[in-house]
Amino acid sequence: MTxxxxxxxxxxxxxxxxxxxxxxxxxxxxxxxxxxxKWITHDEFIESFALGSMTPGPPIVNTGICIGYKLHRLPGxxxxxxxxxFTGTVLAIILAAFYLQAKDNPLLQSVMKGVAAAVVGLLGxxxxxxxxxxxxxxxxxxxxxxxxxxxAIFKLNPIGIILAAGVLGLILNWRR
Amino acid sequence: MEILKLAAILFVINGLTIGGGxxxxxxxxxxxxxxxxxxxxxxxxxxxxxxxxxxxxxxxMNAFMGFKVGGLLGAIIAMVASYLPSIxxxxxxxxxxxxxxxxxxxxxxFAGIKPAVVGLLAxxxxxLGKSSLTSVPLGAVATVSFGLITFxxxxxxxxxxxxxxxxxxxx
Numbered sequence: 001m002t003x004x005x006x007x008x009x010x011x012x013x014x015x016x017x018x019x020x021x022x023x024x025x026x027x028x029x030x031x032x033x034x035x036x037x038k039w040i041t042h043d044e045f046i047e048s049f050a051l052g053s054m055t056p057g058p059p060i061v062n063t064g065i066c067i068g069y070k071l072h073r074l075p076g077x078x079x080x081x082x083x084x085x086f087t088g089t090v091l092a093i094i095l096a097a098f099y100l101q102a103k104d105n106p107l108l109q110s111v112m113k114g115v116a117a118a119v120v121g122l123l124g125x126x127x128x129x130x131x132x133x134x135x136x137x138x139x140x141x142x143x144x145x146x147x148x149x150x151x152a153i154f155k156l157n158p159i160g161i162i163l164a165a166g167v168l169g170l171i172l173n174w175r176r
Numbered sequence: 177m178e179i180l181k182l183a184a185i186l187f188v189i190n191g192l193t194i195g196g197g198x199x200x201x202x203x204x205x206x207x208x209x210x211x212x213x214x215x216x217x218x219x220x221x222x223x224x225x226x227x228x229x230x231x232x233x234x235x236x237m238n239a240f241m242g243f244k245v246g247g248l249l250g251a252i253i254a255m256v257a258s259y260l261p262s263i264x265x266x267x268x269x270x271x272x273x274x275x276x277x278x279x280x281x282x283x284x285x286f287a288g289i290k291p292a293v294v295g296l297l298a299x300x301x302x303x304l305g306k307s308s309l310t311s312v313p314l315g316a317v318a319t320v321s322f323g324l325i326t327f328x329x330x331x332x333x334x335x336x337x338x339x340x341x342x343x344x345x346x347x
Contacts, residue, residue, distance in 0.1 A: 015233075055194070
């Protein structure tokens, strides 16, 4: 089992540098946990993210909990959650205490504009790598394209799309 | 006592809402601003903005709300109450998932779910790109960050810091 200290450090790093929202965090998870530390595979990451999105609560926090459990059971869950939220929580408290007008600060807005653009590139790269690994064969291509269209064009509910894909997967892979 | 009431509200909302931090916003607004008057509408909007500009999950905005209601202790209680439902539910779900992972039912449905999640993320990428890449230099930042993370082993930390500094000077 992965040591609790290392789990905390990895999630602390993710929680400290992943500016730019949920999708920045996805890129950090993938780079740090899959590619660098090799604690989980691409496959397990997608699996965790799917489970995290289907359960109540914030999906990215749930994804971290799911990975934490795989790495070190319940203690892994607690350490991963603490590490992931630590820096953001401390900063939120400091901002609340001094009541800084973070939102209206023009410098911060410019910084976040640059970060938001970089996050688009990060997420694009992660999707490209995931697709190469996971979207192979005509069935999975059809499912990926179908899910893409269902959200991008028809704006269907993403949870509904995931559930429908699960049912379709079950039918396509019915025990033969 | 107010802080315990806030904790109970956060616990229930986090335990029942599927679909992410933003799905909770209208529920939180109704309880915290309209029903209990712990925050003004402006403070509530600031809390969301703070959740967005801080690194890590959006839900750290709950620490900001907790601080407004009950100081430092309030912030800590708010975070624990927000994450406790996830910790309980996701731990149990993961445990059962791992137990039945090799069964044909779970394997079959996840064979459908995994490529679908990749497709969903690709759709989200389009939405993000439309709202964030509003000028040519911003498009260039996205392209460079794509190239760096795809073809080199550079840590995304440097890309985030670098693009923030670039943003300060350029945009």
